[in-house]
Amino acid sequence: MAKQKKAPRPKAITPKGFRDYFGTEVLERTAMLREIAEVYHQYGFDALESSAVETVEALGKFLPDVDRPNEGVFAWQDEDDQWMALRYDLTAPLARVYAQHRNDLPLPYRRYAMGPVWRNEKPGPGRYRQFYQCDADTVGAASVAADAEICAMLSDTLERVGIPRGDYLIRVNNRKVLNGVLECMGLNDEGQRDAVLRTIDKFDKVGEAGVRELLGKGRLDASGAYIDGVGLSDDQAEPVLAFLTSGRLEAADTLANLRNAIGESQIGATGVDELEQIAALLNAQGYGPDRIMIDPSVVRGLGYYTGPVFEAELTFEIFDEKGRKRQFGSVAGGGRYDDLVKRFTGQEVPATGVSIGVDRLLAALREKGRIGGSLQGPVVVTVMDKDRMADYQAMVAELRNAGIRAEVYLGNPKNFGNQLKYADKRESPVAVIEGGDEKDRGVVQIKDLILGAKLAETASLEEWKDRPSQYEVARGDLVAKVREILDLHA
Amino acid sequence: MAKQKKAPRPKAITPKGFRDYFGTEVLERTAMLREIAEVYHQYGFDALESSAVETVEALGKFLPDVDRPNEGVFAWQDEDDQWMALRYDLTAPLARVYAQHRNDLPLPYRRYAMGPVWRNEKPGPGRYRQFYQCDADTVGAASVAADAEICAMLSDTLERVGIPRGDYLIRVNNRKVLNGVLECMGLNDEGQRDAVLRTIDKFDKVGEAGVRELLGKGRLDASGAYIDGVGLSDDQAEPVLAFLTSGRLEAADTLANLRNAIGESQIGATGVDELEQIAALLNAQGYGPDRIMIDPSVVRGLGYYTGPVFEAELTFEIFDEKGRKRQFGSVAGGGRYDDLVKRFTGQEVPATGVSIGVDRLLAALREKGRIGGSLQGPVVVTVMDKDRMADYQAMVAELRNAGIRAEVYLGNPKNFGNQLKYADKRESPVAVIEGGDEKDRGVVQIKDLILGAKLAETASLEEWKDRPSQYEVARGDLVAKVREILDLHA
Known part of the structure; x- marks a missing residue:
């Protein structure tokens, strides 16, 4: 008897003439x-x-x-x-x-x-x-x-x-x-x-x-x-x-x-x-x-x-x-x-x-350019230590309670570069970083991703040094600093 | 040859298991x-x-x-x-x-x-x-x-x-x-x-x-x-x-x-x-x-x-x-x-x-009664004189510009009772009336339909007389009086 053939995989496409709408x-x-x-x-x-x-x-x-x-x-x-x-x-x-x-x-x-x-x-x-x-x-x-x-x-x-x-x-x-x-x-x-x-x-x-x-x-x-x-x-x-x-x-x-x-x-x-x-x-x-x-x-x-x-x-x-x-x-x-x-x-x-x-x-x-372009994405809280997920979720909860759209990175946290690439794809204005060292010192790092992207495009090394796009603030100032950056780009 | 039969009228029904949602x-x-x-x-x-x-x-x-x-x-x-x-x-x-x-x-x-x-x-x-x-x-x-x-x-x-x-x-x-x-x-x-x-x-x-x-x-x-x-x-x-x-x-x-x-x-x-x-x-x-x-x-x-x-x-x-x-x-x-x-x-x-x-x-x-009942209907401006439709449309425009939902009666205006029945079916809180006499005197009649309905249900003849549910105001006070009545029932 012939070996039973596996059913071919279905094609992942919309029917002709139909489309999906995103975001x-x-x-x-x-x-x-x-x-x-x-x-x-x-x-x-x-x-x-x-x-x-x-x-x-x-x-x-x-x-x-x-x-x-x-x-x-x-x-x-x-x-x-x-x-x-x-x-x-x-x-x-x-x-x-x-x-x-x-x-x-x-x-x-x-x-x-x-x-x-x-x-x-x-x-x-x-x-x-x-x-x-x-x-x-x-x-x-x-x-x-x-x-x-x-x-x-x-x-x-x-x-x-x-x-x-x-x-x-x-x-x-x-x-x-x-x-x-x-x-x-x-x-x-x-x-x-x-x-x-x-x-x-x-x-x-x-x-x-x-x-x-x-x-x-x-x-x-x-x-x-x-x-x-x-x-x-x-x-x-x-x-x-x-x-x-x-x-x-x-x-x-x-x-x-x-x-x-x-x-x-x-x-x-x-x-x-x-x-x-x-x-x-x-x-x-x-x-x-x-x-x-x-x-x-x-x-x-x-x-x-x-x-x-x-x-x-x-x-x-x-x-x-x-x-x-x-x-x-x-x-x-x-x-x-x-x-x-x-x-x-x-x-x-x-x-x-x-x-x-x-x-x-x-x-x-x-x-006519009266709508569109892309809306700002959410603030992304990165994950430096996957055992401290509760800490990171507490941060996004604080941000949301202050009316700021925010999410924690839920992919595999091993490669930090991937997390920043993710924030980029999400068109995030701000990324938040809290590693073990920051945790011990009671601070967080806050990256202004919009300014960062601008500097990366145009700044000389001198300017880069003079205008940092990353700030260290006390953990308690997280929401205030994020809001300050968002207001700056609003 | 047999006379061609007319196609029967289609039935006005949703297919089995489907329904319409209103208002x-x-x-x-x-x-x-x-x-x-x-x-x-x-x-x-x-x-x-x-x-x-x-x-x-x-x-x-x-x-x-x-x-x-x-x-x-x-x-x-x-x-x-x-x-x-x-x-x-x-x-x-x-x-x-x-x-x-x-x-x-x-x-x-x-x-x-x-x-x-x-x-x-x-x-x-x-x-x-x-x-x-x-x-x-x-x-x-x-x-x-x-x-x-x-x-x-x-x-x-x-x-x-x-x-x-x-x-x-x-x-x-x-x-x-x-x-x-x-x-x-x-x-x-x-x-x-x-x-x-x-x-x-x-x-x-x-x-x-x-x-x-x-x-x-x-x-x-x-x-x-x-x-x-x-x-x-x-x-x-x-x-x-x-x-x-x-x-x-x-x-x-x-x-x-x-x-x-x-x-x-x-x-x-x-x-x-x-x-x-x-x-x-x-x-x-x-x-x-x-x-x-x-x-x-x-x-x-x-x-x-x-x-x-x-x-x-x-x-x-x-x-x-x-x-x-x-x-x-x-x-x-x-x-x-x-x-x-x-x-x-x-x-x-x-x-x-x-x-x-x-x-x-x-x-x-x-x-649980947390939503529902019926939302208040629009203010209805009645039509006493169909040649003055422009006047009535001006009134609803004024009301709308003040943020009040309003409409003019668009049916056959001959029978005024039908207009009030319509306002009732629309669950209108207020009806506005401007006949030739009111027009000449520069006033409008404003009926509080919610109070009117209450009085009709419960009031004695004495109370009825003491608490009129219809007010005559200057044409220029139309919006203010309507708002006053809406606020009363809000």
């Missing part, structure tokens, strides 16, 4: 989520944490005839052959929660939610299959005052997490205005309307001229492929382009342009009125066009939402991976979707909300 | 996780957030010949037919992370992690398929100083989250001592040793007499079924029972009993020495047996861990669902497991750690 990355995200939650809470929004797992039926993400519905979501069958899936956003679960608990929830229901969502999509550079969202929604409020409130809150939130006024802009559009434009064009064919909507969605990428081509005969894209057009004549395409480019600095001018573009359309007029009300409400509260502006060139999500649409962009420039300057772009988006709960109950329930891409926002703050 | 439940958990993280951080532990999804290979949870490995975990196949699964704890991902990133991580590596884990198990009352864990582990430290540190940190953490000294006890045992007992019994048959381990695991449930029966001939359980015993003679079983019942108030007495129980066993002596060192280290830091004690009756996880084992119990009594008094029981557990990373690298890496059951801890604090 300051986790702390920075936690701090940002907390700040966002505080703003949302202050606005009267209540926390909701729904389960990460939903029935596929409730998510409504696939056609019922697909055998393995793993398109876009991660899904599996439970023991009763029911399909379950990881949530792909926080809005679909909100719809389920609201439909399930609507008799117990206040009306309107303002809720916020934050947490990871999962997408079964092709990963790419900076595109992961698990990422954080941070949403606020108001369910059951038909008034555009709810939309205006979401915009104002988004503005407050961005400033709260460290994006100063002037470095961001929230742009507001309205799907109803676009519907009015299409109506006034006499474009009643559903297929053609959808084609126009899909084309408009490319405005960000291909610009005005590109959209003009795509609405007409078609266009050669960057890869050389020919993209068929919608087949509108130039005259027919004009109102759509007028809509997209109607934005002016003054809301009144933008609104006047829009009223022209929609002609006699009733739905279009409602849309422009809504934008006018939103602008008026925000202006009355001091949110001028330097923070929130009416801008019909916002197209993202226009196909999905049913009324006002908002998008927050960071306006400062960063350098991309090839060293070229570019704007950072969108970090949050949202809008009104009035058919949220209808799938479950048959009842139309108006809702509006926003989703902040927390990971993108963190990336922006990091690229 | 204060979320806030209380967030606050607890933050406090725990602060203690862990202060001890020098670094945050780690690994992905929720792992390869099944890395989790190592199933036999390779099982076709659908959905036993215990939620798993599915990705587009390359690789099995992926949701993590079932935070220790298996730590093993993968450490093996993957070991060249970049400090040695020893202290890390903490907090987040949901998922179990594909039968749900029951209070048993969900998604719940939070909050772990701290030290990887790469062989010294029992690392175990003592984990115990001390656990003690600090419990007190930090609101469990006062005396209401909890951390009990410490050691697998090596049990191994020593088995060795000294001459129990070298692997099958029999495993049977003894499994029996010991029932000590919590069946007690000393029950274990004695199960080690011997067997036992009739509560349901009337006969459970076969291990088949040891009374004499053979005695050392195991001596081990389990060797705990005394003084560590020295316990240790002496244990030395008797292990006879000449080398591994047993190592185990007792380790317990002695842990007790000495903790005593030197002031963690006496009122907080942490050596207790060989701790058996949970003794089959899993390789050295010291710890368990934190809440010692206060609560009433169970049938109104009977019982101890709350375990809220955290952990121990040393020296083969964590070996699966991946072939190298043995010592590790020790603890996992706090955050949801259980929250339940304990709730049952």
